[in-house]
Amino acid sequence: MSDKVKVTIDGISVEVAPGTSILNAARQIGGDIVPPAMCYYSKLEGSGGKCRTCIVKVSKGSEKDPRPMPKLVASCRTTVMDGMEVQNITSPEVLEARAGVVEILLINHPLDCPVCDQAGECDLQNLGYEHGLQKTRYEFERRTFERIDIGDKIQLHMNRCILCYRCVFTADQITNKRVHGILNRGDHSEISTYIQTAVENDFSGNVIDVCPVGALTDKTFRFKNRVWFTKPIDAHRDCPTCSGKVTLWYKGEDVLRVTARKDIYGEVEEFICNTCRFDKKKTADWMIEHPTHISDASVIASNHYETMKPLPVIQENERLKLANRIELEKTSKF
Amino acid sequence: MGRKLLLEHINVPGINTLEVYRQKGGYRSVEKALKMTPEEIVEEVKKSGLRGRGGAGFPTGMKWSFLAKPEGVPRYLVCNADESEPGTFKDRYLMTYIPHALIEGMIVSSFALGAKTSYIYVRGEMMPQIRILERAIAEAKNAGFLGKNILGTGYDLELYVQPGGGAYICGEETALLESLEGKRGNPRIKPPFPAIAGLYGCPTVVNNVESIAAVVPIINDGGDEYAKIGIGRSTGTKLISASGNLVRPGVYEIELGLPVEEFIYSDEYCGGIANGKRLKATVAGGSSVPVLPANLTLKLANGDPRLMSYESLSEGGFATGTMMGSGGFIAFDEDQCMVRNTWNFSRFYHHESCGQCSPCREGTGWMEKVLHRLEYGHGKMSDIDLLVDVSKKIEGNTICPLGDAAAWPVASAIRHFRDEFEWHVKEPLKSLDTNYGLANYAEPIAKAAITTEN
Numbered sequence: 157m158s159d160k161v162k163v164t165i166d167g168i169s170v171e172v173a174p175g176t177s178i179l180n181a182a183r184q185i186g187g188d189i190v191p192p193a194m195c196y197y198s199k200l201e202g203s204g205g206k207c208r209t210c211i212v213k214v215s216k217g218s219e220k221d222p223r224p225m226p227k228l229v230a231s232c233r234t235t236v237m238d239g240m241e242v243q244n245i246t247s248p249e250v251l252e253a254r255a256g257v258v259e260i261l262l263i264n265h266p267l268d269c270p271v272c273d274q275a276g277e278c279d280l281q282n283l284g285y286e287h288g289l290q291k292t293r294y295e296f297e298r299r300t301f302e303r304i305d306i307g308d309k310i311q312l313h314m315n316r317c318i319l320c321y322r323c324v325f326t327a328d329q330i331t332n333k334r335v336h337g338i339l340n341r342g343d344h345s346e347i348s349t350y351i352q353t354a355v356e357n358d359f360s361g362n363v364i365d366v367c368p369v370g371a372l373t374d375k376t377f378r379f380k381n382r383v384w385f386t387k388p389i390d391a392h393r394d395c396p397t398c399s400g401k402v403t404l405w406y407k408g409e410d411v412l413r414v415t416a417r418k419d420i421y422g423e424v425e426e427f428i429c430n431t432c433r434f435d436k437k438k439t440a441d442w443m444i445e446h447p448t449h450i451s452d453a454s455v456i457a458s459n460h461y462e463t464m465k466p467l468p469v470i471q472e473n474e475r476l477k478l479a480n481r482i483e484l485e486k487t488s489k490f
Numbered sequence: 491m492g493r494k495l496l497l498e499h500i501n502v503p504g505i506n507t508l509e510v511y512r513q514k515g516g517y518r519s520v521e522k523a524l525k526m527t528p529e530e531i532v533e534e535v536k537k538s539g540l541r542g543r544g545g546a547g548f549p550t551g552m553k554w555s556f557l558a559k560p561e562g563v564p565r566y567l568v569c570n571a572d573e574s575e576p577g578t579f580k581d582r583y584l585m586t587y588i589p590h591a592l593i594e595g596m597i598v599s600s601f602a603l604g605a606k607t608s609y610i611y612v613r614g615e616m617m618p619q620i621r622i623l624e625r626a627i628a629e630a631k632n633a634g635f636l637g638k639n640i641l642g643t644g645y646d647l648e649l650y651v652q653p654g655g656g657a658y659i660c661g662e663e664t665a666l667l668e669s670l671e672g673k674r675g676n677p678r679i680k681p682p683f684p685a686i687a688g689l690y691g692c693p694t695v696v697n698n699v700e701s702i703a704a705v706v707p708i709i710n711d712g713g714d715e716y717a718k719i720g721i722g723r724s725t726g727t728k729l730i731s732a733s734g735n736l737v738r739p740g741v742y743e744i745e746l747g748l749p750v751e752e753f754i755y756s757d758e759y760c761g762g763i764a765n766g767k768r769l770k771a772t773v774a775g776g777s778s779v780p781v782l783p784a785n786l787t788l789k790l791a792n793g794d795p796r797l798m799s800y801e802s803l804s805e806g807g808f809a810t811g812t813m814m815g816s817g818g819f820i821a822f823d824e825d826q827c828m829v830r831n832t833w834n835f836s837r838f839y840h841h842e843s844c845g846q847c848s849p850c851r852e853g854t855g856w857m858e859k860v861l862h863r864l865e866y867g868h869g870k871m872s873d874i875d876l877l878v879d880v881s882k883k884i885e886g887n888t889i890c891p892l893g894d895a896a897a898w899p900v901a902s903a904i905r906h907f908r909d910e911f912e913w914h915v916k917e918p919l920k921s922l923d924t925n926y927g928l929a930n931y932a933e934p935i936a937k938a939a940i941t942t943e944n
Contacts, residue, residue, distance in 0.1 A: 205679040206847045208887050227886040233679045256883030260852040293876060296859045319845065338674070338845070341657065343855040345845035 161238040165189050165212075166246045178231035178242055179210055183421065189244050190421075192254075192283050194261070194368050195320035196232035197423055203325050204232035207318065208257045209283060213250050216241035228253055251287070258287040261318050263294045264343070265369065272316065274370030276383040276455045279422060280318065301346065307356060309375050309434050310364060314346050317371035323347065323363035330427050331357045347371070358397055361433040365416050365424050376434055377405075377413035384455050386412055388448035393441055397429035403448050404439075411437045420451065491758065493719060495707040495727045496700070497743040500587055506622065508629040511590040519709040520635055523598040524643045526709075531602035535705060537713030539725035544570055544661075544698030545776065545816040547800050550705075556685040557603055558693040566694040567600045567608040568670065569702055572654045572661035574613050575895075576777040576838055578818030580729035581699035583741040585612070585619045588703075589626035593649065595702035597635060598709055600647050603695055607648050610699075611666050614656035623651045658842035662890045663696040665844065676846045677890035698816075700729050721747030724799035728817055734772075735823035737761035747802075749795045750774075751788045754821065767823035771906070774803050775815020777835045778895030780902030781828070782812050808902060828910050829921070832903040833861035839896035850893040853884040857900055864911060867918030874911045878904055 160171035163181050166189040172181045180198070182190045191212055196204030204210075210232045214225040219239030228250060231242070244250060261280060269275045301314035324337050324347065339348045364374050387406040394400060405413040414433050416424035436442065450457040494500075504510040511517070523531055536551030557565060569592065573581040585592060592610070600608045612620050627649055630636045638646050652670055654660045660669045664678035667689050688694020704726060708716045717725045724746040730753070733739045738761040744753060754769065755762045763769050769784040790796050791810040796803065800814045822831060840858040845851040857880050863869045881897035888894070904911055914921040 205889060208848055211887060230679065230889075235681075253883070253887055257848055257887065260848050260856075260883060263852045263856060294856060296856075318848070319851065321846075340845070341659075342840060342843035342845045343851050345851065 161236055161240075163236040163238075163240045163242065165242045166244050172236060174236075176236050177204075178212060178214075178229075178234050178236055178240075179204075181236050182231065182242075182244065191231045191244050192279070192286075193232055193421070194279055194283070194318065195322060197322050197325070197366055198421075199423060199427070200322060200325040200329060200366070203322060205230045207261065207320055209254060209261070211250060211253055211257070213243040213247040214240060215243050215247075255287045255289070258283050259289060259292070259294075262288065262292060264298050265316055265318055266298065267292075272370040273373045273378050274316075274367075277422075278370060279368040299343070304348075305375070306363075306372075307360065309361065309430070311373050311375050311378060312347060313371055313373070315371075316369050317347055318369055319345055319347070320368055322366040322368065323372055326363050326366050326427075327360070330362060331359045358429045358431070359427055361430045362416065362424070362427045365418070365427075368422075374413060374433075376437075380412050381407050384458050388450065388456070390417060390445040390448050391442035392445065393432065393436065393443060395429060395432055398432060399426045399428070400432055401426055402428055402432055402442075404442060404444075409439070411439060417448070492743070492745045492748065493727065494743050495716075495719075496584065496588070496591060496703055496729060497741075505588055506586075506590070506626070508590060508626070508633055511588070512633075515710075516590050517594050517630075517633075517635055519706045520594055520597050521641065523601055523709050524641055524645060528602045528604060531598065531709065534708055534713040535602070538704075538708040538716035539713075539720075539723060540701065540704055540708060540716065541724070541800065542698055543700035543704065543728065543816070545778070545813075547814060550697065550701050553685070553697075554599075554603060554695060556683070557695055558686050559604065560693070564607065564692050565603055565605045566689045566692060567596065567603050567605040568663075568666065568689060568694055568696045569596060569608070569610040569699055570661060570663060570666055570696050571610055571612040571616075571619075571699045572658075572666060573699070573816070574615075574658045574661060575816060575818060576835065577733055577773060577820040578731055578776040578816045579733075580731040580741045580817060582616060582619055583731070584699055584703060584729065585616075585623060589619075589622050590630065591703045591706060592623070592699055593626055593630050593635075595705045596649055597630075597640070597647060598705050599695075599697065599702050600649075601645055602705075605695075606646050607650070609670060609689075610649065610651045611654055611660075611670055612651055613660075614653045617653075620651055620653055627651065657844070658838075659844040659890070659892060662892065665890065666696060667694065676844050677892075679889055719745050721797065721799050722801055724801060724814075728798070728814075730798070730817045730819050732760050732819045732821070734819075734821035735764045735767060735826065736821050737764050744798055746797075746799045748798045750798055750803075751795060753798055753819070754788075760821070763821065763823050765823070767825060769821060770824045770826055771822045771828065773812075773818070773820040773822075773899070775813045776818030777820070777838065777899060778891075779813040779815040780808050780811075780898045781832075781906065782810075782902070783906045786810050786906075808898070809905070812902070827865075827921075828903050828907040829861065829865050829914050832900055833858065833865045835899045836861050836896065839892065843892060843896070847887075847889045847893070849884045850888045850896065853880055853893070854896045856880055857884075857896065861900070864914050865921070867914065867922050869911075869915045869918070871912065871915050873915070874904055874908065877901075 161174050162171050165182050168185050170185050191210040193210045194207035211228040212231045213228055216222045218237030269281055304312045306312050338345050364372050389404045391404050392401045402414050403417050404411045416428045418424055499505050499514045532554050540550045541547040596608055636649050655669045655675045657675050659665045660675040662677045665675040669675035684694040684696055719726050727743050728746050730742050730744055742759050753759045771781050771783050772787040773781050791806050803814050804811045836858040840854040843850045843854045860873050860877055877900055881901040884893045885897040
C-alpha cells in the first residue's frame with residue numbers, strides 16, 4: 157500500500173505525504189495553481205486560515221467520500237485526502253471569492269504603494285494587481301493610527317496592518333519573550349505591544365521579514381531607498397546565534413539592509429538574529445556568495461539581468477546586439 | 491395544551507431548590523442512568539432523535555458517538571451557556587428558574603460520555619445565573635449527586651461554573667474552548683473537531699443548556715417516548731424565547747410541529763400581535779437567521795401551514811425559508827422599519843466579530859456603515875446591491891458561522907423588503923422620522939399577511 161495520497165489540483169495530479177495541506181500540495185506542483193497566502197507561513201506553527209486568500213473549492217472530497225465540500229475551504233489548513241480534487245484558478249467561484257477577500261483586505265489598507273517601504277516586496281500589492289478592482293467601493297473613513305516604535309530598530313504602522321498574525325506567531329514561537337499580540341476585536345483589532353513595551357530579544361527583527369505588507373518596517377532601512385534600486389546578494393557569516401545566512405541589499409558599495417533569505421513563496425528560509433540584521437552592515441562582515449536569484453516577474457528584478465535576453469527584433473542584427481550588450485553591461489548590477 | 495417536559499414545574503414555588511426539585515421527581519434520571527451503561531444512555535439519546543438546541547440542530551446522540559475514547563486521556567463535557575444572541579434568552583430562563591434541571595442533565599450526560607470533570611460556561615454578564623448555578627451545584631454535591639463516588643456507584647464527577655469572556659463569539663464552541671483554557675476567545679479552525687481534540691486537546695463534547703436539560707426526560711421516559719413528541723426528524727419539545735411586538739412575549743415550551751400561526755396568535759402562547767397591529771415579519775430562530783415576511787412566516791410557499799420544526803421553517807431554502815436556530819422568535823408588527831431592524835442586527839455582529847478572519851472583520855463593519863447610512867437618509871440606490879454583494883463575500887468564507895450570521899439577516903431583509911430599502915433612499919427625510927406612517931407604506935405587505943381574522 158502506498159504511503160502517499162493522490163490529490164488533483166486544477167487537473168494536475170500529485171502524490172504527497174498524508175497530512176499535507178492543499179496549499180503545500182499545490183506548492184509541490186508549483187506554477188499558477190498555487191493559491192496565494194497572506195497569513196500562512198510554513199515556518200510558523202498554527203499560522204494560516206485567517207486571511208482567506210487561499211480559499212479553494214474541493215469538488216471531490218476523496219475516493220472514499222467523493223462528495224464535494226459544501227463551502228470553499230482555506231487550502232492552507234485543509235488536509236488532502238486520497239483522491240481529492242481541488243479547483244483553484246479553474247473555479248470562477250474561487251476567483252470571485254478571492255477578489256472579494258482582496259477588496260475587503262484593502263478596506264483599511266492604504267493604497268500608497270508609491271511611498272510604502274514594502275513596495276516591490278508586498279504580497280498584498282501583487283494580490284491587488286491579480287485580483288483587485290480598479291476602484292474601491294468603500295467610501296467610509298479608514299482607520300488611522302500613530303506610528304509606534306517597537307524598540308529602536310522596528311517601527312509598526314498599524315494603518316497598513318492586515319492582521320495576518322504572522323508577527324504574533326513569530327514573537328510567540330521564535331523569541332523567548334512574547335510581549336505583543338492582538339488587542340480589541342473586530343475591525344478595532346490591532347497589533348500592539350501593550351504599553352508599547354519594546355520587543356527586546358535577539359530574534360525580534362524577524363517580525364519585519366514575516367510581515368506581508370508594510371506594517372512592520374526596519375528603521376535602519378526605512379525610506380533609505382526603493383527595493384528595486386538595490387542589489388541583493390546572498391552572504392553568510394559565522395554567527396554564534398543564528399545560521400548567519402542572509403541577503404545583503406546593496407546600493408553601490410553600501411549595505412543598506414540585511415534580511416533573511418527568502419524562498420520562492422516569500423518565506424524566510426532560516427530566521428536570523430538581530431546582530432546579523434541590524435549591526436553587520438559592512439561588506440567585510442560577510443562572506444559573499446552570489447547574487448540572489450530574483451524571479452523575472454518581480455519588480456526587484458528590474459535592472460538586474462542575470463543573462464542577456466535580446467529582443468527578437470535585434471536577435472539577427474549583430475551590430476545592434478553588440479550595442480545592446482555594451483549598454484546592458486553599463487547598467488547591469490551583476 | 492402542549493406537553494411540557496422542561497418547564498412542567500416552572501410555576502412550583504421553590505423549584506430552584508434541591509428539596510422542591512426532588513419532591514417533583516428531580517434527579518430520578520441520575521439514579522436510573524448510573525445503573526445503565528454509558529452506551530445504553532447514548533443509545534437512548536440517539537433513539538430520542540434529540541437535536542442540538544443551540545442553533546445547529548445536529549443530532550445529539552450522533553455527536554456523542556463521535557467522541558474519541560483514547561486510553562489514559564480525560565474526556566470533557568462542556569455546557570455552552572454563553573447565550574447572547576439578540577432575541578434568544580431561553581437558556582438564561584432555564585438556568586434562573588430550574589437550575590437543577592441543567593445540573594441533573596450534566597451528571598447523566600457526563601456519565602454517558604465518561605467525563606469526570608465538566609464545565610458550565612456561562613456568559614460573563616450573567617452573574618445572577620452564575621450564583622444560582624453555583625448554589626445549586628453546592629446543594630447537589632451535599633446530596634451526593636456530585637463529587638466522589640456518586641450515589642455509591644463509584645462514579646466521580648466535578649462540575650464547575652466558568653464565567654465567560656463576555657463576547658458573543660465565545661458561544662461558538664471552539665472559541666468557547668479557547669476562552670475556557672484562558673485564552674482569547676477566537677474560533678479554532680476545524681478540523682480537528684472538539685470530539686477529537688477539544689478542551690486542552692482532549693476529546694470534548696460541547697452541548698447547549700437546553701440539549702443537556704432535555705436528556706433528563708429522555709432517560710426518565712425513554713428515548714422512544716421522547717421521539718413520539720414532535721414531527722418527523724424534529725422530535726421532542728423546544729424552548730422558544732418570543733420577543734418583539736407580541737401581546738405576551740416570554741419563554742414558551744412547545745411541541746415541535748406546532749403551527750407558527752398558532753404559536754403567534756393562540757392564547758396559550760404569544761396571544762397575537764400587540765396593540766391590534768398586523769404581523770409584518772419574523773425572525774424565527776434568533777437574529778442570525780434569515781428574516782421572513784408575514785406571509786411566508788405563516789404559510790409555506792405552497793400554501794400549507796408553516797410549522798415550528800427544523801424542516802418546515804427551512805423549507806424552500808433561504809428564498810422562502812429560514813432556520814429554527816436557537817428558537818429566538820422575534821415578531822415585527824406593521825409599523826416596524828426593516829432597515830432599522832437590519833441595521834440594529836448588523837451593528838451587533840459588527841461589534842461582536844472577533845476580527846480573526848478578514849471577511850468577517852472588515853465586512854461586518856462595512857455592512858453596518860452602509861446600513862447606518864441608509865437608515866439615516868444618506869443612502870444611495872446602489873447601496874442596496876452593494877449590501878447584497880458584501881454579504882455574499884462574507885457568507886461561507888469565514889472561519890466560523892459568525893460571518894454567515896451577520897450576512898443572512900442583511901441578505902434576507904433585502905430579498906424580502908427591498909422596496910422598503912429603496913423607499914429609504916427615495917424619501918430620506920420621511921425615513922428619518924421613526925413615526926412616518928410606515929403602516930401605510932407597508933400596506934401591500936401587510937395585506938399578504940394571514941391573520942386570525944382572515
